[in-house]
Amino acid sequence: MRRMLNLIQNENMKIFRMSTYIMLGLLISIVITYGFISKNSMQRASTSTNIDWKTQLTQQNTLMQKALKQVQNQGIGAEQSSAAFKKIIKINNYRIEHNLPPEQGKTVWGFVMDLSSAISLVSLFSIIIAAGIVAREFDSGTIKFLLIKPLKRWKVLLSKYLAVLLFALDALIILFIASFLVGGIFYGLSGVSEPYLGFSNGNVTEINMLWHVFTIYAYACVNLLMMVTLAFMISSVFRNTSLAVGISLFLMFTGNVLVNLLSQYSWVKYILFSNLNLKVYTDGTPAVKGMTMTFSLLVLAAYFILFNVISWLVFIKRDVAT
Amino acid sequence: MQIKPIAQFKNVKKKIGKKMIIDDISFDVNAGEIFGFLGPNGAGKTTAIRMLFGLVSITEGEILINGFSIKNDYEKAIASVGGIVENPEMYRYLTGYKNLVHSARMYGNITKARIDEVVALVGLDQRIKDKVKTYSLGMCQRLGLAQALLHKPTLIVLDEPTNGLDPAGIHEFRVHLRMLAEKENIAIMVSSHQLSEMELMCDRIGIIQNGKLIDIQTVNDFLAKDKxxxxxxxxxxxxxxxxxxxxxxxxxxxxxxxxxxxxxxxxxxxxxxxxxxxxxxxxxxxxxxxxxxxxxxxxxxxxxxxxx
CATH class of the missing domain: 3.30.70.260 (ACT domain)
Structure with a gap:
């Protein structure tokens, strides 16, 4: 156990080098830049319209009601879109009743939620690190230096995998803290205790905002974990940094396109990328009709085990002859 | 002096596809001796050394270190081995010192004092806080040796150790190895394709060609056998x-x-x-x-x- 901590410490020492600090710096500067942009555009919006949010929401609701009627006459897809409209109308009414202004882009939590899309950037960085962490040792020949020590290979591999996950966790914490701080500076902390309005079974529910943000992060982490594990496997199999980074990023960017292209086939639901976005099961539509949360979790678990077994077998069994 | 085998190759074979890379090699490396592993490029020296370190699997036969099998008891067997395989490859973006810390953490029980001791031993005190990418080949070689000595091994295995060293460096290296063998009673196995060097450095020489060990003799016998x-x-x-x-x-x-x-x-x-x-x-x-x-x-x- 102590030895494992030592190994992870070693991996951290190798991960946290100049290029990694640049990646993390980029992440923070994106948060700050977004802070300026959103503040700026909000100010412009409020000066031009100059109406309070309650009036805005009421206006929005009247428009929604009209749209709802139109949609209901259409037939195809009516069920889904009318449900979405009804949900927004109900939440808006709840806000007006309970005096809860919309958080989007106007409170610290709104800012944090907006920036949760930057988790994909954390994924990108983590994938780059995962794709390099095994392959780079082979590229530089240091794998020999690493594997002639009195530690079984699986321990070395595990330490690398854990180090990548720790890096991803670090980056997520940095993103969260940075967006909370920047949001707090730009929008103040007055709205910090306001709840998030969820919607379940036709009723509006108040949810603790920190918990809500946490679930957004958690959903994104499923995607991150799977892609990092995939990149780690590619790294272990190909033993070449540029190839591993290239393939991993290619898959990251083309995964959803692939699912769209193949959406006519029913087996597309077994593809990894069709199951990565678990959030669709709470508010959205899955890639293939009839897919459920349980189904996706099972598929993901199967891929997770497969990727790890492959990287494990290849790393442990194959000769180091470079 | 009593002969105590530290490393033992026992009918070791390595087959890749249909090709025999290492064909039934057996020999011992004893405490306090420098054993030279001599052969042309591609004869199988490096493969044999990689097998000793567990980098390459053993098709048949066994390699024992202090009686522990590399195949079945890897961690115990390798714990008393230090070495360099091919080139002393280090993390070039880390300092020499951090590279040693990296190794020390993997062995688990190495004090800071011990790190300083080996640094002084190989004469790198002045440059140890510099990044390895600023080192000359000779300095990398010394850092490699420091790393190999860190855990006080009973067997040191060096693959082509004098590659890239200048004559003065080679001489210094030789003196150093001799001291380790004689004073610390360490078994040292050195591979090389440079014959003249082996003549000066080694006590015994094993000649390998096409994966077969064709002869083992002491250097003196080797030269004196036929007059x-x-x-x-x-x-x-x-x-x-x-x-x-x-x-x-x-x-x-x-x-x-x-x-x-x-x-x-x-x-x-x-x-x-x-x-x-x-x-x-x-x-x-x-x-x-x-x-x-x-x-x-x-x-x-x-x-x-x-x-x-």
Missing amino acids: AVRVTFTVDDVTKAKVSFNKMFKEQETIDKEDKISITIDSNQIPDIISAFECEGIRISGIDKQSKTLEEKFFDLTGGSGIA
């Missing part, structure tokens, strides 16, 4: 000398050109030849004796093939 030397006489009448040789050593081949004639004989026969020449009135103006070097011995054994 045959090639002697070249510079004479005034080569034809007469040749007739004289034919009388003395039937069936011995002579090589003659212009005023020189050469023959391979036992060195204690030289006086006989001189007196015989004198009797026949052949004037000798020069004698040149060439004892076989390790190099020639090596080519004799391997049949002169350079790269297998």
Whole structure:
């Protein structure tokens, strides 16, 4: 156990080098830049319209009601879109009743939620690190230096995998803290205790905002974990940094396109990328009709085990002859 | 002194596809000796060393270190081995010191004092806080050695250790290894394709060719075993000398050109030849004796093939 901590410490020492600090710096500067942009555009919006949010929401609701009627006459897809409209109308009414202004882009939590899309950037960085962490040792020949020590290979591999996950966790914490701080500076902390309005079974529910943000992060982490594990496997199999980074990023960017292209086939639901976005099961539509949360979790678990077994077998069994 | 085997190769074989890379190799490396592993490029030296370190799997046979099997008891076996495989590859973007810390953490029980001790031992104190990418090859080699010594191993394995060192560096390295073997009673295994170097550095030499271990001898035996030397006489009448040789050593081949004639004989026969020449009135103006070097011995054994 102590030895494992030592190994992870070693991996951290190798991960946290100049290029990694640049990646993390980029992440923070994106948060700050977004802070300026959103503040700026909000100010412009409020000066031009100059109406309070309650009036805005009421206006929005009247428009929604009209749209709802139109949609209901259409037939195809009516069920889904009318449900979405009804949900927004109900939440808006709840806000007006309970005096809860919309958080989007106007409170610290709104800012944090907006920036949760930057988790994909954390994924990108983590994938780059995962794709390099095994392959780079082979590229530089240091794998020999690493594997002639009195530690079984699986321990070395595990330490690398854990180090990548720790890096991803670090980056997520940095993103969260940075967006909370920047949001707090730009929008103040007055709205910090306001709840998030969820919607379940036709009723509006108040949810603790920190918990809500946490679930957004958690959903994104499923995607991150799977892609990092995939990149780690590619790294272990190909033993070449540029190839591993290239393939991993290619898959990251083309995964959803692939699912769209193949959406006519029913087996597309077994593809990894069709199951990565678990959030669709709470508010959205899955890639293939009839897919459920349980189904996706099972598929993901199967891929997770497969990727790890492959990287494990290849790393442990194959000769180091470079 | 009692001979204590530290590393034992027992009928080790490595097969890749249908090709035998290592074909039934057996030998011991004993405490306090420097064992040279000699062979042309591609003969299987590095593969054998990689097998010892567990980098390459063993198809058949066994490698034991202090009695522990590399195959079945890897962590215990390798715990007392230090070494460099091929080049001393380090993390170039880290300092020399951090590289040593990296190793120390993997062994688990190495103090800061011990790190400083090995740094001083290999003479890197001045540059240890610099990044490895600023090091010369010789300094990398020293850092590699420091890393190999960190955990006080009983066996040190060095693959082509003098590659890229200048003559002064090689000399220093040799002195260093000798000290480790004699003072600390460490077993040292060194591979090289440089014969002259092995002659100076090693106690025993194993010659490997095409994956087979073709000979193991002490360096002294190796050179002394056959006392045959090639002697070249510079004479005034080569034809007469040749007739004289034919009388003395039937069936011995002579090589003659212009005023020189050469023959391979036992060195204690030289006086006989001189007196015989004198009797026949052949004037000798020069004698040149060439004892076989390790190099020639090596080519004799391997049949002169350079790269297998």
